[in-house]
Amino acid sequence: MLTLTALAVAAVYVLVVAVVAIVLVQRRRRLPAADRPSPGPLLGLLIGAVLVAPVVWGVATLATAGIADLLTSIRG
Numbered sequence: 001m002l003t004l005t006a007l008a009v010a011a012v013y014v015l016v017v018a019v020v021a022i023v024l025v026q027r028r029r030r031l032p033a034a035d036r037p038s039p040g041p042l043l044g045l046l047i048g049a050v051l052v053a054p055v056v057w058g059v060a061t062l063a064t065a066g067i068a069d070l071l072t073s074i075r076g
Contacts, residue, residue: 009060
């Protein structure tokens with residue numbers, strides 16, 4: 001159950017990154033071709049976000065496990 005919770009947190013993270021990417025790409029497309037900035041920073045942001053996703057999953061796993069242990073110790 002804890003792994004599923006952590007996986008859900010990571011999935012939400014990936015969805016948020018995807019929405020931000022879509023918004024940034026749409027804003028970029030609205031500009032005239034001559035005024036468009038290089039796609040380098042946007043591509044770097046997306047690659048960085050994808051590389052950070054496993055870290056988010058790991059932190060979520062540790063956090064949910066810690067919360068579960070804390071609640072167990074309070075009850076027992």
